[in-house]
Structures are given as structure tokens and as C-alpha cells.
Amino acid sequence: MGDLNALFRKRIGIREDEKLTFEGLDDILEKTGKKIPFENLSIIAANLTDINKENIFNKILVRNEGGVCYELNAALYFFLEENGFEVTLVRGVIYNQGWMTIGRTHVAILLKHEGRTYLVDTGFGGNLPLKPVPLNGETVTSQNGEFRITRESTEHGNYILELKLKYKDPDWKIGYAFDTSKPVGNIAELNEVQTIIKENPQSPFNKHPLITCLTGNGNITLTDTSFTRWADGKVTKEDIDGKRFKELLKRHFDR
Structure with a gap:
């Protein structure tokens, strides 16, 4: 495998020698959202491989494709990890006029910094926060809108991401629930997510490009x-x- 760190930096347009800081994550997330698209083209083409670090690296950084949440956030997870951040992957359930019935198929990142935990997500289509969102309920604002997390225990998880997209949402709406008590222990677990997204009739991403x-x-x-x-x-x-x-x-x- 080549240099994931160098190729990720090249893909989003930051210097190889730039030291990443927590304060600089806003810029990283904005550049990632603009340079690496959310897409399901490989799902539609039935051109899928196992979810592992090498295959994610090749798809996103060698072939310069995009991906869905479990690919985009896995790539960002590996990049942040290589740059010294304390990160884990977490699964969630999307809300779209009701909770989706295909299970915990959304994948995002939890990042710990100075005793606080934040949600980081570059795999939520056009709904990206573009900033780390703290789990303490504080609202963050980016060019994409306002985002906050509420603590609420449901069958889908123990936290809920809420959003109010700029120009689009007059009121807060639910994005997804996620469960911090069940982090992804191994990247291979995401193969289960990929199988559901690829095969389940209720999946929103296996019908049209x-x-x-x-x-x-x-x-x-x-x-x-x-x-x-x-x-x-x-x-x-x-x-x-x-x-x-x-x-x-x-x-x-x-x-």
C-alpha cells in the first residue's frame, strides 16, 4: 500500500508537511466535502470489494472515486488516525420521514479531544456538518447550516444528530441516531453494512446512480x-x- 497520509492530503489539497490540529479540522472537513463526493456508482455497477484498509485506500485515493458513508468515513478515519487523533467508528440509523428499517447502516466517526467527544462525518451526502459536533448539545454553525447532538436513549442509539441546513430547513430535523456504547471494533464489520446497502430492497442506494x-x-x-x-x-x-x-x-x- 502507498502512503495513505500523503495521498489523502493531495486529494483534498493540503500540504504534505502541514501539521494537523483539532482547530484545523474545520478546513479538513470542508475540503474533503468538496473534493471527495458521496456516490453509489460502484454499488449500481456491482463493482464492490471487501471493506478493508487497502481496498478503501485504492478506491478513494488511488482511483480517486468517492463512496458512501462507510467508505468515506473509513478513509477519513484512517487519515485522522495516522495524524495522531483518537478516533473510533460508530454505526447509526438514518431518519428520513421515519426511522429507516434496514438497521445501523450509517457509519460516522467519534473523535476525542481534551476530554470531550465529538461526532465527525464526511459521509452524509449534502448534510455534512463540516465541523466536529460536540456530544454536549452545543450547536455548531458552518457554511452548510447548524448542527447539534442531543442525548436520547432509543432503540436506535443513545445520541441523535439534529440539523438545520442553510437555505433549506426552517426548523431542526433529525439526521440520525448513533450508539456510542457500540463502537466498530474492526473495519471488517462494515462488510455487513455494505451487504445491506447492496442487497436490501429498502436500501436507498441500490436502485439509481x-x-x-x-x-x-x-x-x-x-x-x-x-x-x-x-x-x-x-x-x-x-x-x-x-x-x-x-x-x-x-x-x-x-x-
């Missing part, structure tokens, strides 16, 4: 039928066909 990333003033989302751009709170949407999909995929995502 989707690729999205943040931009300087919003985000762009491409599917097989539409291209949507949010810019400074204004949305434009174009209906597309297969040929146009390939053109936009190449132009905006270099794929």
Missing part, C-alpha cells in the same frame, strides 16, 4: 435523470438522459 459534493456556495447532485445545483440558496434542476449523465459526470466529477 447518485453522486453529490459540496461547492463553494452550495452543492451539486447528479442522478441518471436530473442534475441539481444549489448556489447561494437558489436551486436549478435539469432533466437529463443517459448521454447527458455521462457528460456531466465527466465535467463535474472527472469520472
Whole structure:
């Protein structure tokens, strides 16, 4: 395996010799959200491999693809770990007009710093906090909106991420629940998540291609039928066909 640390830095655009600090994580998360897209293209193409460090490295940093939560946050987890941060992976249940019924298929990162624990997530599509979110309920604000975590014990976990996306959400909404008492003990556990996402009929990511990333003033989302751009709170949407999909995929995502 090559140098994960060097290639991650190259992919998101930071210097090889830059020392990472907790205070600098905002910049890391913003750059990651803009440079590494959330996408399910390999799932749709049935081009999947086992979830391990080498395969994540090759997909995200050698082939310069994106991924879904368990790939993007696994890559960031390995990068943060190599740079001296105390991190663990944690699984959660997404809320989308009700709790999803396919189980704990969202994967995020818990980071400990100076006695406090924070949620870090670069694998939540267009809903990225872009900052570490403390588990003490404090609200953080980024270019993407406001985010906070409430402590609430449910069958889905013991904490809930809430968000209010800029220009989109007038009120707080639930993102997902996660369970800090059940950290991911081994990266191989994420193969179970991948199998559910790939095979379960209720999975939202095994039916149509989707690729999205943040931009300087919003985000762009491409599917097989539409291209949507949010810019400074204004949305434009174009209906597309297969040929146009390939053109936009190449132009905006270099794929």
C-alpha cells in the first residue's frame, strides 16, 4: 500500500508537511466535502470489494472515486488516525420521514479531544456538518447550516444528530441516531453494512446512480435523470438522459 497520509492530503489539497490540529479540522472537513463526493456508482455497477484498509485506500485515493458513508468515513478515519487523533467508528440509523428499517447502516466517526467527544462525518451526502459536533448539545454553525447532538436513549442509539441546513430547513430535523456504547471494533464489520446497502430492497442506494459534493456556495447532485445545483440558496434542476449523465459526470466529477 502507498502512503495513505500523503495521498489523502493531495486529494483534498493540503500540504504534505502541514501539521494537523483539532482547530484545523474545520478546513479538513470542508475540503474533503468538496473534493471527495458521496456516490453509489460502484454499488449500481456491482463493482464492490471487501471493506478493508487497502481496498478503501485504492478506491478513494488511488482511483480517486468517492463512496458512501462507510467508505468515506473509513478513509477519513484512517487519515485522522495516522495524524495522531483518537478516533473510533460508530454505526447509526438514518431518519428520513421515519426511522429507516434496514438497521445501523450509517457509519460516522467519534473523535476525542481534551476530554470531550465529538461526532465527525464526511459521509452524509449534502448534510455534512463540516465541523466536529460536540456530544454536549452545543450547536455548531458552518457554511452548510447548524448542527447539534442531543442525548436520547432509543432503540436506535443513545445520541441523535439534529440539523438545520442553510437555505433549506426552517426548523431542526433529525439526521440520525448513533450508539456510542457500540463502537466498530474492526473495519471488517462494515462488510455487513455494505451487504445491506447492496442487497436490501429498502436500501436507498441500490436502485439509481447518485453522486453529490459540496461547492463553494452550495452543492451539486447528479442522478441518471436530473442534475441539481444549489448556489447561494437558489436551486436549478435539469432533466437529463443517459448521454447527458455521462457528460456531466465527466465535467463535474472527472469520472
